Amino acid sequence: MLCADCNENKATVHFTQIVNDETETFHLCQDCAQKRGLKTTPVSSQVPLSDFLSEMGAPLFTKATNANTACPRCGCTFRQFRKTGRLGCAHCYATFEQEMSALLRKIHGSNEHVGITEDESIGPVDEREAQLLEMRRELRQAVEREEYERAAELRDRISALEDDRRAARAAAFEERT
């Protein structure tokens, strides 16, 4: 989440003020908080999520979406989401795309996913990789248990498999070039 004042640094200071029964919450970075004359103490990480989100949701309305607009697939409104902090279905993300885009940016500092995609796949399961992973684990355990004979045997098998893998990769590389 970015600081509401400078919109550059991460917001680490959160405070709520009540003036004439109106509640307002600010999310600021350390510097901007100090500029406003706030003393900063360690941040509690235990704010209930729904409170946090309903506060976050409050200023997020765009004119395009009314708070009572319902998701055509599940019937969830943005107002309901603000109250519970939970969306009704996957389609809600499309229904409230603009609001979600802004909200995700506030929460994560980004609204662009860069990780694994839905159809990214390693293809068929690679037996060798699975075996290597398992053998490295066994090796660690053998060392911890001081079973050195077993550890030596495992180490040899692992390095043989790794040699295999290197050779296979080199062959694949040559094939391509």
Added chain:
Amino acid sequence: MRLPGDDLLSPVNGGLSWISGEGPHADIILSTRVRLARNLEHFPFRETIASPQQEEVTAEVLEAYGESAPSNGNGDRRQFLRLGGLPETDLNLLLERHLVSREMIRFKEASALLVGDGGRVALLINEEDHLRIQVLEAGLQLEDAWESARRTDENLRRKLKFAYHERFGFLTSCPTNTGTGLRASVLIHLPGLVLTREIHKVLQGLAQIGLTFRGLYGEGSDVVGNYFQISNQTTLGKSEGELVGHLSQITRQVIEYEENARQVLARDALDEIEDKVWRAYGLLRCARAMSTDEMMNLLSAVRLGVSMKLLPAMRVRQLNQLLLWTQVAHLEKRAGRSLSKRDREHERSKLIREILDESDNG
């Protein structure tokens, strides 16, 4: 002590591999956890889903897991539980093991748990999201845990279509999990930093670099016995590898800070530390009634002692057993009945002595 065959609801092992204490830095890092939040595209999220649909979710996940990762027969025993019919003690037992969440217990009628891959991979079904893929490992093993989670996710994606958005990534019920759906965490024991009063600096530093900390039992739980759970705060905008790598790198740094703090303690106050450790051991060894809070504090001192090689006879495995098996639901399951506070404290002290006996003899 004899270990009965592992079973998710056994008061002892329960298919948990991390309790063995066989992992890098296992004296400081109790366990590593990686979880991925996923939802099936064609079902509404938990807020609006109907119970027959939740049954379908369970059936689809079970089928997909069964087909995509056929059991290899050697030690990969699958265990499946519906939370609906389980007595409260069993539910709490699973909670104490971090195999289910409070959320699942609250909505237990629809929730189910599938554990495979020698107890390392758990599928939490109909949690806040339809599916949480969770991998638990002993010690600091973030990269391996991520690799297992990734593999499980990939295998499931051969059969299941997960809710996904071109720009936002994997879609979750709560927007704090959107994107990668990945939460990686380590459960870390930091008595040195607490004793040297450096801990607040470290925790504040974590908050500034996108990490967050909690107590032993997750969101909203208190910090007891100097155990902290450190995890990534955000799930969107960085790849899974970056998130895991960052946490791994910072965790190693925190371990270094902790080790430095211990060196300072050893240099400036060895007598006091030694006294504290042995007193804690003595109380655990001899007391005839022990509350959870007292035990957690004493256990922290003893863990520090084992780590600093002041208590040569004890193993990390025993520390983990002491921590987990003496929790309320574990004690009740062992006794086969619900226990009054007084009985519990008595049973707890008895079990502590049994576990410590083993280290004295071996």
